[in-house]
Amino acid sequence: MKPFQYFQPTEIRFGAGRVSEVGEAVARWGRRCLMVTVPKFPAFKPLFRRVQESLASRGVAVAHFDGVVPNPTIDVVSAGAAMAKDFGADVILGLGGGSSMDTAKAVAVEAVHEGSCWNYLFFKPTQPTEKTLPVVAVTTTSGTGSQVTQVAVVTNPGEKNKSALYHPLLFPKTSIVDPELMVSVPSSVTAATGFDVFAHAFESYINPSGSPYTDLLAVEALRLVSKSLPSAVRHGKDLTARTSMAWADTLAGLAIANAGVTLPHGIGMAMSGLYPHVAHGEALACVYPAILRYSWDAAPAKFAAVGRIFDKSLEALDDPAAAKKLGPVVEAFLRTIGLRIGLADLKIPVKELKALAQASLVLPDYKNHPRVAGRDDIHAILKNSVSS
Numbered sequence: 040m041k042p043f044q045y046f047q048p049t050e051i052r053f054g055a056g057r058v059s060e061v062g063e064a065v066a067r068w069g070r071r072c073l074m075v076t077v078p079k080f081p082a083f084k085p086l087f088r089r090v091q092e093s094l095a096s097r098g099v100a101v102a103h104f105d106g107v108v109p110n111p112t113i114d115v116v117s118a119g120a121a122m123a124k125d126f127g128a129d130v131i132l133g134l135g136g137g138s139s140m141d142t143a144k145a146v147a148v149e150a151v152h153e154g155s156c157w158n159y160l161f162f163k164p165t166q167p168t169e170k171t172l173p174v175v176a177v178t179t180t181s182g183t184g185s186q187v188t189q190v191a192v193v194t195n196p197g198e199k200n201k202s203a204l205y206h207p208l209l210f211p212k213t214s215i216v217d218p219e220l221m222v223s224v225p226s227s228v229t230a231a232t233g234f235d236v237f238a239h240a241f242e243s244y245i246n247p248s249g250s251p252y253t254d255l256l257a258v259e260a261l262r263l264v265s266k267s268l269p270s271a272v273r274h275g276k277d278l279t280a281r282t283s284m285a286w287a288d289t290l291a292g293l294a295i296a297n298a299g300v301t302l303p304h305g306i307g308m309a310m311s312g313l314y315p316h317v318a319h320g321e322a323l324a325c326v327y328p329a330i331l332r333y334s335w336d337a338a339p340a341k342f343a344a345v346g347r348i349f350d351k352s353l354e355a356l357d358d359p360a361a362a363k364k365l366g367p368v369v370e371a372f373l374r375t376i377g378l379r380i381g382l383a384d385l386k387i388p389v390k391e392l393k394a395l396a397q398a399s400l401v402l403p404d405y406k407n408h409p410r411v412a413g414r415d416d417i418h419a420i421l422k423n424s425v426s427s
């Protein structure tokens with residue numbers, strides 16, 4: 040077995056109803072909490088009230104920053120950080136999907152460091168220090184795994200660039216994963232976020248930085264996605280399916296935190312950077328079938344193993360034959376969850392695909408794909424992803 044290490048400092052509190060523990064969890068880290076969320080809307084109003092009451096019951100004073108947007112921008116982070124400073128926050132609570140949890144993490148950095156969170160991206164010489172405020176995360180989607188990662192994804196609209204802070208200090212101190220919070224997620228968002236879980240599990244599984252430990256997490260996440268995502272999409276109130284997906288999301292997050300992602304995420308990040316209206320999971324769904332067709336023969340045993348999780352009939356085939364079928368199998372799965380889409384559906388102009396291919400090489404993730412793509416390969420993948 041190859042040598043490996045695995046690191047995970049986040050306390051995970053998993054289970055229906057556990058959001059009621061948020062006051063106690065936050066109070067362990069501070070007495071003045073900035074709660075970071077999207078703007079109030081009907082599905083979230085009772086949740087926001089419940090969380091604020093739980094915090095108050097533990098003597099935690101709360102300021103509510105409700106300016107989060109999907110694909111959160113650095114301006115939004117700055118507004119949140121300014122509020123955290125004015126309020127004297129000593130702990131940040133991210134309550135919502137990946138956009139809210141990531142904004143909370145970036146606010147935790149910017150509120151106590153000089154300048155914008157953009158100055159602290161993973162590759163820059165300045166990095167977050169021990170001053171970084173503690174973050175507690177409560178996830179309301181089953182998608183990003185952000186509740187258990189050291190990553191905060193942020194977008195700089197001026198540079199049309201989506202990138203990430205990545206530092207061990209950004210692991211949430213405590214994460215609450217309460218599947219009851221996910222029953223209100225609309226079906227289309229369930230599909231897109233659920234496909235992100237597939238992508239995390241798959242990309243950590245095929246990643247050379249993976250390990251026997253992350254493989255274990257990834258394979259179980261893939262099994263749960265194949266079994267439960269279609270039900271969660273069709274029957275949003277099915278708590279069993281929601282619970283499976285919440286667990287799959289957490290497992291896949293634990294896997295990427297230690298193994299990383301590959302080419303699809305490189306393209307997906309570039310896509311939402313250039314076209315911020317594109318949701319992360321949609322960007323991935325668009326390009327996955329073409330990427331699988333491009334790279335199945337670079338890691339046939341692993342592609343075949345994933346194919347067999349989603350289509351038992353592939354058990355009759357040898358690895359190369361089963362691996363080759365993974366593209367069509369994932370395409371069929373995307374149809375089942377109503378997410379078989381192309382770049383045209385996302386209004387991405389064909390004449391800009393070369394620029395998108397170039398931007399896909401900015402983050403280093405593509406280098407960890409079993410078949411390493413150049414700009415022309417990615418351009419070809421994108422051209423094959425225009426229509427569904």
Ligand code: NAD
Nearest residue numbers: 109110136137138179180183185188190192220223224319
């Ligand atoms: P999101 O947080 O943007 O939420 C999507 C939509 O769903 C929003 O409109 C939100 O208000 C709504 N929503 C969320 N929870 C809901 C609920 N319970 N009921 C009803 N509506 C609800 O989507 P996401 O996919 O969770 O997060 C995407 C962001 O996370 C992207 O920026 C992506 O790049 C990033 N990301 C981060 C990591 C990480 O490790 N930090 C990993 C992958 C992706």
